[in-house]
Amino acid sequence: MSIINVLIADDHKIVRSGLSMLISEHPKINVIGTASDGMEAYNKCAELNPDIVLMDLNMPPGDNGLIATKRIKESFPNMKVLILTMHDEREYIFRVLHSGASGYLLKSAEVNDLINAIQTVSRGEAYLYPKATTFLIEDYMNRAAKDEENDMCLLSAREQEVLSYLAKGYSNKEISELLYVSVKTVEAHKANIMQKLKLQTRPELVKYAFKNGLLDFV
Structure with missing residues (x-):
């Protein structure tokens, strides 16, 4: 598997630094940049052309993750966005998927889960944490x-x-x-x-x- 270039977007510097160190320990994953809000994330995508954007949802005062994801997918359709957030509400999940994101993972996940999510999304597959999958199945059955x-x-x-x-x-x-x-x-x-x-x-x-x-x- 080739090297996966990742851009991290989160409004907390300590989170960006921590994620960079954890992810970079994997020999096939390379963090090529970070951003503190959605607008900066979009600009960094144009500049660095990452394979995957690891995107937080809430990044005040700039553009939030949903807006940034939609803009990124419109301008760079082949670029993958993996949402990493603390929110596990049903509403967020459906809005995220509608915006074009390829995956949804909670910040409470284990490092191995994060690595697996990045690798899964890089292959063109979707990644959802278990509860999100349950939400989708329930929604499908109801429909x-x-x-x-x-x-x-x-x-x-x-x-x-x-x-x-x-x-x-x-x-x-x-x-x-x-x-x-x-x-x-x-x-x-x-x-x-x-x-x-x-x-x-x-x-x-x-x-x-x-x-x-x-x-x-x-």
């Missing part, structure tokens, strides 16, 4: 659940009924007899269901019905 609920809202009560029978293996004729409607009406409901749910095959219908509890609907 997926809401999407499924929204899909269900697209179907009328009759369409949900028809979908349940289709998923259970009933033919169009059998469904028409159970619901006292014509076969053409059943076929129309089926076509509407497939279109609304963006499904193509009967197995997809069965899978969808199972996931949404429609096998017990009728």
Whole structure:
């Protein structure tokens, strides 16, 4: 692995010095500069072209880490930003990722974790500490659940009924007899269901019905 050039941005001089000493002990990581706020970090990126910027979030009175990260990614899209902060709130994590950062690590982490995060981000991969990963999974699951609920809202009560029978293996004729409607009406409901749910095959219908509890609907 080639040498990873790192720029450290933090408003506390003692933190910058400490991180520089710790990181530089690794034979494949080189600290090429430091910055005390976001604006200086951006200017140092233009001057030094680091592989990774180790960025704090709060750096008064200058630009904060979020603003700096966004500016850096807009001007130097191939440059990686790894956030190192004391904040572990859900809100910060999502805002950081939205700004274009490749990783998020807490200052309470072990040195080995920091080295691992730098190496991971340098390979083009994302790095998140465990709690942040949990936040992302929870957010994804909540969004997926809401999407499924929204899909269900697209179907009328009759369409949900028809979908349940289709998923259970009933033919169009059998469904028409159970619901006292014509076969053409059943076929129309089926076509509407497939279109609304963006499904193509009967197995997809069965899978969808199972996931949404429609096998017990009728």
